[in-house]
Amino acid sequence: MEEIHLDDELMTVSDVCKFIHCSKNRVYELINSGILPCLKLGNYKILKSELLKFLKKYEGCDLTDLSKGVVYMGKGFKTPT
Numbered sequence: 001m002e003e004i005h006l007d008d009e010l011m012t013v014s015d016v017c018k019f020i021h022c023s024k025n026r027v028y029e030l031i032n033s034g035i036l037p038c039l040k041l042g043n044y045k046i047l048k049s050e051l052l053k054f055l056k057k058y059e060g061c062d063l064t065d066l067s068k069g070v071v072y073m074g075k076g077f078k079t080p081t
Contacts, residue, residue: 009048010039015048020055030054034064 011019013027016036020027030036031044034056039045062071 010045011048011051013044013046016051029066030063035063035066035070055079 005047012032013024016027017024027036028044031038031046035058036046037050039047058070060073064071
């Protein structure tokens with residue numbers, strides 16, 4: 001289990017929306033699909049460190065339609081592990 005650092009920021013769904021420039025519905029889809037880890041403390045909270053890991057892991061992927069799974073785009077992109 002990874003250690004959580006005291007300076008690791010807890011972000012709300014609205015914070016995540018602003019950070020990655022998407023709608024609240026999109027963030028909820030990512031959470032409900034299990035792709036974006038979160039905590040439920042009244043409302044969903046996302047550790048900023050987990051959001052940054054998510055962005056790195058899925059860089060180069062098309063997550064537009066999660067019902068079709070993750071689509072890997074372009075040459076040279078590695079699949080998330």
